[in-house]
Amino acid sequence: MEITKNQLKRYSSLLEEWIPKEASIAIAVKDQYIYYYAGEHDLQLKEGQKVQPGSIADVVLKSGCRAEAVLDDKLFHIPYYGVGYPIEINGEDAVLVVILPPQHSVKKFQPFRFLTGKKEDEWKPVPIEKIEYMESLQKKTWFYADGETYKTTIPLKDLQKRLPDNFIRIHRSYIVNISFIDRIIRDFSSNLLVVLTNGTELPVSQSYMAEVRNVLGF
Structure with missing residues (x-):
């Protein structure tokens, strides 16, 4: 499945609000990635690559809900902080994943004293x-x-x-x-x-x- 720049524009308002320049962006439909933009924090994903079990994309595709987590280097040989959003492309369930360095994780608790x-x-x-x-x-x-x-x-x-x-x-x-x-x-x-x-x-x-x-x- 091909994805065009026009299709990505529907998500641009969401992305421009907070994504820094070092972010990578991946889009997956069903069980494979159909689009990948490599930022400074690059997981080296490839278009056509299968979605790995336990990844952010996998969690969102299975649950249909937004998900975020800091993952270690077991899946992609580099740790990352990912935020996944359920989307729809050409009538099919899909996911958009924003990939950032681990330190960009949103801290929900006060730091230890x-x-x-x-x-x-x-x-x-x-x-x-x-x-x-x-x-x-x-x-x-x-x-x-x-x-x-x-x-x-x-x-x-x-x-x-x-x-x-x-x-x-x-x-x-x-x-x-x-x-x-x-x-x-x-x-x-x-x-x-x-x-x-x-x-x-x-x-x-x-x-x-x-x-x-x-x-x-x-």
Whole structure:
């Protein structure tokens, strides 16, 4: 099925209200994408490509309702924030998906001011600004502050939604407080490493490379 510029005009008023320049736009009918415009945050979708189960497009096509979510890199090898709108094209149910970097997610809750972590048999509330980084390890979530290690029951993906802007996801397993970044270097394989002020070195995965460069400006 072909889609023309005239058909897209019916959605232009909706798009122009809030879509930034880095957004990509995808349109799918039935079980495949029929249109894709690649912005700066590019999932590299192709016209004719099948809609992946669990994607924003899939959710909207099945439910017929607007949907939004931050998805990790499992589907497209790059994390993204997507908003899908049910539409109709040539009498058929379709979906328009706006694709943005994860940090564009609308935060529905106030950012955390502290996290309560468990250390041995004690629980301690730790001010969020003192936390150096957070880690997902062996299906548990840990955070580090003032040389101490704490465990929390909140998964990284949920923490990310309520962290202040000075926290950045650099890897599926790591979220870092930018205030504690000392420098960024390359390892022997030319991959980026974030070096914290305490000497800890954390890898930047390829999936989060563009976001890290964009936020930190290098």
